[in-house]
Amino acid sequence: MNPDLRTLLERKADEMRLDPSIPDRVVRKARRRRVSTVLVAGAVAAGVVAGVVVSARLLLEETAMVPRVRPANPTAQFYPFIYPATREELETTQEQVSRGSVPMWTEAEGVAHLFAVNVLGWAPEDVAVEAAGDAVVVRNPALPQAARFEGGLGTTLHLVRVPGSDPPIYAVVAAVAEVIEAEPVGPDAEVGADGTLSFRGRVAFLPEEATVALSVEDAQAGRAQALSTVRPDGTFLVQVEAPAEPGPNTLVSIALLDGAGRILALTSSRISTPVAAGGQAGASEATQALPAPVAETREAILAAAAAGDWDALRDQIPGDGFTYSFGGQTDPVAYWQQLEEEGTDVRGILRALFSVTAVRDRGMWVWPAPAGKQPSEWTEEDEAILGELVAEGVLTPQERRDYLRFGFYYGWRAGIERDGTWRFFVAGD
Amino acid sequence: MIWTEGREAVATAGRMGELYAAHAPDAARLAYLLTGDRTLAEDLVHEAFVRMFGRFRDLRDPGAFRAYLRTTLVNLTRSHFRRRRVERAYLERERNRMEPRVESAEPDEMWEILQRLRPRQRAAIVLRYYEDLSEAQTADVLRCPVGTVKSLVSRGLAQLRAEMTRGEVT
Numbered sequence: 001m002n003p004d005l006r007t008l009l010e011r012k013a014d015e016m017r018l019d020p021s022i023p024d025r026v027v028r029k030a031r032r033r034r035v036s037t038v039l040v041a042g043a044v045a046a047g048v049v050a051g052v053v054v055s056a057r058l059l060l061e062e063t064a065m066v067p068r069v070r071p072a073n074p075t076a077q078f079y080p081f082i083y084p085a086t087r088e089e090l091e092t093t094q095e096q097v098s099r100g101s102v103p104m105w106t107e108a109e110g111v112a113h114l115f116a117v118n119v120l121g122w123a124p125e126d127v128a129v130e131a132a133g134d135a136v137v138v139r140n141p142a143l144p145q146a147a148r149f150e151g152g153l154g155t156t157l158h159l160v161r162v163p164g165s166d167p168p169i170y171a172v173v174a175a176v177a178e179v180i181e182a183e184p185v186g187p188d189a190e191v192g193a194d195g196t197l198s199f200r201g202r203v204a205f206l207p208e209e210a211t212v213a214l215s216v217e218d219a220q221a222g223r224a225q226a227l228s229t230v231r232p233d234g235t236f237l238v239q240v241e242a243p244a245e246p247g248p249n250t251l252v253s254i255a256l257l258d259g260a261g262r263i264l265a266l267t268s269s270r271i272s273t274p275v276a277a278g279g280q281a282g283a284s285e286a287t288q289a290l291p292a293p294v295a296e297t298r299e300a301i302l303a304a305a306a307a308g309d310w311d312a313l314r315d316q317i318p319g320d321g322f323t324y325s326f327g328g329q330t331d332p333v334a335y336w337q338q339l340e341e342e343g344t345d346v347r348g349i350l351r352a353l354f355s356v357t358a359v360r361d362r363g364m365w366v367w368p369a370p371a372g373k374q375p376s377e378w379t380e381e382d383e384a385i386l387g388e389l390v391a392e393g394v395l396t397p398q399e400r401r402d403y404l405r406f407g408f409y410y411g412w413r414a415g416i417e418r419d420g421t422w423r424f425f426v427a428g429d
Numbered sequence: 430m431i432w433t434e435g436r437e438a439v440a441t442a443g444r445m446g447e448l449y450a451a452h453a454p455d456a457a458r459l460a461y462l463l464t465g466d467r468t469l470a471e472d473l474v475h476e477a478f479v480r481m482f483g484r485f486r487d488l489r490d491p492g493a494f495r496a497y498l499r500t501t502l503v504n505l506t507r508s509h510f511r512r513r514r515v516e517r518a519y520l521e522r523e524r525n526r527m528e529p530r531v532e533s534a535e536p537d538e539m540w541e542i543l544q545r546l547r548p549r550q551r552a553a554i555v556l557r558y559y560e561d562l563s564e565a566q567t568a569d570v571l572r573c574p575v576g577t578v579k580s581l582v583s584r585g586l587a588q589l590r591a592e593m594t595r596g597e598v599t
Contacts, residue, residue: 005589008539009462009559016467018457018474022449026475296508315549319574 078248079219081162082268083115083172085251086219090162090171097169108159111170112136115157119175120263132156145207145258153205153256153265154178175253177265179204180212182254185237197246198239199254203230209259212236217251218244227257246271290358293420294365298354301414301422305350310337313350316422323424332425345393349412350425352392356385364415364423371413375404449478452498459499462555463506465544473509477501499560500570503552510548542592550585553578 084090096102104110109129116127116138126142137154140146146153158174182201197216215225221244228238238254246252253268290298297316304312314333324332336346358365359372366372368389370382378386386403389395395411403409412427453474460470481494481501543551549571556567557578568575 004539005554005586006558008543009555012540013458013462013559016458016461016470018454018471020450020454022446022453022478023475026449026478027445311547319568319572319577 080270081171081173082175082251082270083111083119094162094165094169097165097167105169106167108136108170111159111172112138112157115172115175116140116155120155120266122263130154135159140264143258143262143264146264155265155267174269175266177254177256177267179265180254180256180267182267185239195245196239196241197252198237200235200237201254202234203236203256204234205256205264206230206232206234207256207258207264211257211261212238213253213255213257214238214240215251215253215255216240216242216246217253218242218247219249220244230256290365291418294416294418297416297420297422301350302354305347305354308347318421318423321421321423323426348392349394350414352389352394353412353414353425356388357381361415364417367414370403371409371411373409375409445478448494452495453478455495456498456502459555459560460502460506462559463503463548463552464509465540469509473502473505477505480505503556503570506552507548539589539593542589545592546585546588550581550588553581554585557582 079087081090084093093102093105097105104114109131112129113124113127116122116129117124120138120140122138122140123142126140128139128141130137130139135156135158137156139154143153154177156176156178157172158176159170159172161168162171180201180203182199185198185200197214199214201212203210203212210230211227212230213225213227215223217223224240224243226238226240228236230236242250244250248271250271251268252271253266255263255267256265258264301313301316304310304316310333313336317332322332324335339346353367356367357369358367359369360366361372368385370378370386373382386395386400389411390397390400399411403411410427412425414425415423417423456474456477457470460473461467464470464473477498481498543554546554552571553567556562556570557564562570564575564578567578571578571581573581
């Protein structure tokens, strides 16, 4: 058979003809892919709460999609906005608005205009503001070099109505430059560990004498900034000594500057501001914040579990580095099948786990979300998740009480790495 | 937004065009063997090039472009079939209800049988028998152990033999 098979494959392959001239649409799509942006601060996950990077793949597959920011509300410890820059400035603004002053703060486009003038340093008459879904895009076509970029260089601002503000005012949660693509250097768990923050990336637009400015700001320790020249191929590497150990409130910004030091575009947010590619109709809360590779693996596991397809489930297990038991078994699927024979609904547990919200824990996405936190940090949402898992039979009410008593969650949990590799599905200590 | 820096745009199209001319036709043949669908094969090749070009500057060895392209193509095919698993399950059920044929299996029937294999089995067979990859190389592309490659190929060939009624079992 083998010679027949080989002959068949060669004959069939010859039937496939492809014009060796590259289609224009492929070139255009590849170019657009290189202009995508990644929210910088969201990629820094070490020791912070739910830092999430915009998935570049998600952005690229839907080039018209605007990254959607899911801001956390201010708390006594956490101030999520980048403009107004401090809690005190926000309170002052609220007082002024309540007296009838500064009405621009009551409209998202007005706040975007103020941001462009006060943060980006643009002349008021030069600012162009355009609504884009849930966000607002600011451009400055008057900048000498910006005119060379088709459509003008844009910075997308994500704004929210400040919770509890009366009269309601808007604040900027994050800024995302269309032409800056960047990521922190090194594994997520080590970013900032040595007191420095380094970012590498690429800009899709190369003004003359272009530089990139990385600034890191801490409310108590102050601000540090470093500049780096953009290489002729558009890439850059910039490093700054952080004024303090990065935390949830640390403000990280990367700006593209022209030869005169003017800001052409800016990416900026607090480290722990979650950002997700939005606009996916029908996507649930449990899936919207997941990077594409993680979402894809989760979907494949769910489909396999729902179909009772053990082979498909096996396809998701990596060749090495997968934890499924602490008992020395050698085959995950055989182990799970044995558990099912003994009365544990393994596939049902998988379906229930991957149907609730995950949490990002040091570069790994962990289900259920409570498994990635100390019980003392569990929120109302975490408690609701545990209640749902009790209802689904994944854990018992006694086990739920034991987690609180012993100080950690040791029930069924699963984890997928940022690149989509399934790393564990296990219960127990 | 597409930048209009003239020289950069021309250089981009030139580099990519050269790579495409050199590798896309072979990639399309591989994609066709993996999917059995010419239109899908072409789409997957285009998508692979879009993704590859963005990473090309990060390749440590530009000479390994073909190997990277092959891996990207197999991964894209895998993602495609993962999304179509429900449809494939239906086709499997229909195949199992068919009466065994008594006439001899023609070469094109072997092609039909090949298309009914699980995607991973088909990919393993195509990579081993058409791309002439070793078991270790095939394992790298499919991101699985060598033992799994052996199993995929063995089971795939066994299924091919079982469905052929010519009796030419080797």
